[in-house]
Amino acid sequence: MDFLKNEIKFLSGVGPKKAGLLQKELKIYTMEELLYYFPYRYTDRTKFYSVNQIREDLPHVQLRGKISSLVTAGEGRKQRLHAEFYDSSGSIELVWFKGIKWVKQNIKPNTEYVVFGKANMFHSKYTITHPEFEEFTKYEAKIKSSLQAEYHTSEGMKKGYLNSKVILNSQRNIFKAMPAKVPESLPKYLLDKFKLINLHNALRNIHFPKDAEELYQSQRRLKFEELFYNQLSLIKQKKLRVNNTPGYVFSKVGNNFNDFYKKNLQFELTNAQKRVLKEIRRDFGSGRQCNRLLQGDVGSGKTIVALMTMLIAIDNGFQACMMAPTEILAQQHFTTISELLEGLDIKIDILTGSSKVKKRRELHEQLENGEINILVGTHALIEDKVKFKNLGLAIIDEQHRFGVAQRAKMWKKNVKAPHVIVMTATPIPRTLSMTVYGDLDLSIIDELPPGRKAIKTNHYYDSQRLRVFGFIRKQIEIGRQVYIVYPLIKESETMDYKDLEDGYESISRAFPSPQYAVSVMHGQMKNEEKEKAMQLFVKGQTQIMVATTVIEVGVNVPNASVMIIESAERFGLSQLHQLRGRVGRGADQSYCILMTGYKLSAEAKKRIGTMVSTNDGFRIAEVDMQIRGPGDIAGTQQSGVPFEFKLANLVKDIKILQVARQTAIEVIEDDPNFEKDENNILLYHLKKMNKLKNRWGMIS
Ligand code: ADP
Ligand code: MG
Numbered sequence: 001m002d003f004l005k006n007e008i009k010f011l012s013g014v015g016p017k018k019a020g021l022l023q024k025e026l027k028i029y030t031m032e033e034l035l036y037y038f039p040y041r042y043t044d045r046t047k048f049y050s051v052n053q054i055r056e057d058l059p060h061v062q063l064r065g066k067i068s069s070l071v072t073a074g075e076g077r078k079q080r081l082h083a084e085f086y087d088s089s090g091s092i093e094l095v096w097f098k099g100i101k102w103v104k105q106n107i108k109p110n111t112e113y114v115v116f117g118k119a120n121m122f123h124s125k126y127t128i129t130h131p132e133f134e135e136f137t138k139y140e141a142k143i144k145s146s147l148q149a150e151y152h153t154s155e156g157m158k159k160g161y162l163n164s165k166v167i168l169n170s171q172r173n174i175f176k177a178m179p180a181k182v183p184e185s186l187p188k189y190l191l192d193k194f195k196l197i198n199l200h201n202a203l204r205n206i207h208f209p210k211d212a213e214e215l216y217q218s219q220r221r222l223k224f225e226e227l228f229y230n231q232l233s234l235i236k237q238k239k240l241r242v243n244n245t246p247g248y249v250f251s252k253v254g255n256n257f258n259d260f261y262k263k264n265l266q267f268e269l270t271n272a273q274k275r276v277l278k279e280i281r282r283d284f285g286s287g288r289q290c291n292r293l294l295q296g297d298v299g300s301g302k303t304i305v306a307l308m309t310m311l312i313a314i315d316n317g318f319q320a321c322m323m324a325p326t327e328i329l330a331q332q333h334f335t336t337i338s339e340l341l342e343g344l345d346i347k348i349d350i351l352t353g354s355s356k357v358k359k360r361r362e363l364h365e366q367l368e369n370g371e372i373n374i375l376v377g378t379h380a381l382i383e384d385k386v387k388f389k390n391l392g393l394a395i396i397d398e399q400h401r402f403g404v405a406q407r408a409k410m411w412k413k414n415v416k417a418p419h420v421i422v423m424t425a426t427p428i429p430r431t432l433s434m435t436v437y438g439d440l441d442l443s444i445i446d447e448l449p450p451g452r453k454a455i456k457t458n459h460y461y462d463s464q465r466l467r468v469f470g471f472i473r474k475q476i477e478i479g480r481q482v483y484i485v486y487p488l489i490k491e492s493e494t495m496d497y498k499d500l501e502d503g504y505e506s507i508s509r510a511f512p513s514p515q516y517a518v519s520v521m522h523g524q525m526k527n528e529e530k531e532k533a534m535q536l537f538v539k540g541q542t543q544i545m546v547a548t549t550v551i552e553v554g555v556n557v558p559n560a561s562v563m564i565i566e567s568a569e570r571f572g573l574s575q576l577h578q579l580r581g582r583v584g585r586g587a588d589q590s591y592c593i594l595m596t597g598y599k600l601s602a603e604a605k606k607r608i609g610t611m612v613s614t615n616d617g618f619r620i621a622e623v624d625m626q627i628r629g630p631g632d633i634a635g636t637q638q639s640g641v642p643f644e645f646k647l648a649n650l651v652k653d654i655k656i657l658q659v660a661r662q663t664a665i666e667v668i669e670d671d672p673n674f675e676k677d678e679n680n681i682l683l684y685h686l687k688k689m690n691k692l693k694n695r696w697g698m699i700s
Helices: 015-026 031-035 100-106 136-142 155-159 164-177 188-194 199-207 212-244 255-264 271-285 302-315 327-340 357-368 404-411 430-435 462-477 493-510 527-538 573-580 602-613 617-628 654-670 677-688 690-697
Strands: 041-043 061-073 080-087 090-096 113-117 119-122 125-129 132-135 148-150 291-296 319-323 348-351 374-377 391-396 419-423 441-445 456-461 481-485 518-521 544-547 560-565 591-596
Touching: 015 155, 031 164, 061 090, 061 100, 080 100, 113 125, 113 136, 132 136, 148 164, 164 199, 199 212, 212 430, 212 654, 212 677, 255 302, 271 291, 271 302, 271 419, 271 441, 291 302, 302 319, 302 327, 302 391, 302 419, 319 327, 327 348, 327 374, 327 527, 348 357, 430 617, 430 654, 456 462, 456 602, 462 481, 462 560, 462 591, 493 518, 493 544, 518 527, 560 573, 573 591, 573 602, 573 617, 591 602, 602 617
Parallel strands: 090 125, 291 419, 291 441, 319 374, 319 391, 348 374, 391 419, 456 591, 481 544, 481 560, 518 544, 560 591
Antiparallel strands: 041 148, 061 080, 061 113, 080 090, 113 132, 119 125
């Protein structure tokens, strides 16, 4: 049996107890899994501080000296052990609350020790709690590198004496016990081509680097491996899907499309919109299922493109549906699309969670007999009860709120899977579209409709509110409308409501009726009330809309040209960008005003600064990922695909990702089933990624 597949409890120095902890806390079962548990940083363990050099802001210090006294204090569970540790420059205190017996037995007088830990000032004396310590002579024999690996450990692990040092020792023991080198995981021709070091050395050196160069080469090799297999798997899946998922053929463009184009479409499509339509039509005609991610910045005109693709479906005898993440947005789409289709013989309806039973019954019937051509709705659409006569196309708007599993349900709505187009609310970084959405084809609308004036964004402090009110008055005087948005605090809905209420009160005072009319909208309102408030604003009967982020997605009121965001420091970047996208939809100059308090964190400053300096959603998405890291980008959590890698970093390693992706494409093109001898290894390692495969299996 392969040594690396052995359970970790058989490793010397680990044993059943620590093995249990590794399983529980880190999901590490085998030797191999431990080898792939990588350090998160390296510390220079050849460097020693002297006691008088200690400062509290040092993350850790390593000292060399002797212990002069050991005193136990307290009783029972409050017992602790104090040691006085000194070198030629002074002394500090070491403290233990746990493992006291063991420490007492193991500390010898008149012996030189190396002590390592974080020093804190306590009663005007520096103290290290639970330091690592070791006899200097033993330590010296072992430490050969200035880069000593450190591993993340949980509280539970620390309690079980499973610290970073134990993990490092276990890694050493694995290499000692290993009967042969770690088998290679990449074909030789790739190692040669990219000058990558072999797997055995990479794994050894990432835990025990001699110097920075060795470490760099190990990381480079392991990052490539990680990203390459991720891409290989995604591209292979995509190929399987493309080859194995037949799609309905929409062979023609018919009357509905043509009439709409000639009579109803009020503007010329942008080149980007035309290009994307072409890409989608090519899919429709191919006989294979279209499975496409449509990306475009806020206001780039994704809705029109979606509508036109639905018309093609109808022209070919199929039904189409459009799923939105919220009732408000579904309602908005329904209204917009109904208006756009005026005069055409197309029946469109809406289904949401709040649709009444009687209406639902009617609707189910009309869907099944084919009377309804387009159904707009929320996730109520994917319930099993909802059956179509002949669904040919499903549009999923604002993908980030739906998961892969929900997409999969759409696939089952007809004999063959309908075509699926997924639209994102805001752009996502390139690296994420390559990894998280790597199985979808990608279309990008990278152009805004002409004549749009760039939204001007300014940052004001709360104390400048009167100036901002003055500005609002002037805008209303010239006929514009204004949004004022308050943050939604998840932890406390009542507090959220209070913020909004206070805001509404002060706005109503500053903008009294009958001269002004103010609408209000928040999450606690009933849907009809929300809809009523929205309609008043849409019709221009109110000039100010005070709201929480319920208006965030997709709301379209072209005459609204000012967006005021209160407590802007509490919003994330993509949310700010989404909110800003609610204005700038008409021909007028639009403004976005970010209100904040004086005290801003560094991150908040960066977010606000980014908003003020650019309107480019793709650029904002990149900054957002730099700030928050890929794992936190809204919604990708639900996508069911790993987006966080062990080693690779989607912000920093885009070059490696690009090479890995290109290589994966070439390999699959050259040898789609990995039948060549040199590619056997690929098949073996792809199978290892079974977990991922199973999840994808749900769809294909
Ligand atoms: P989003 O991509 O954010 O969903 P929408 O589809 O809501 O954008 O479009 C925003 C606004 O731009 C809408 O009012 C729409 O009618 C308008 N629009 C879309 N395409 C064009 C175009 N080619 N020329 C002019 N206006 C357009
Ligand atoms: Mg939209």
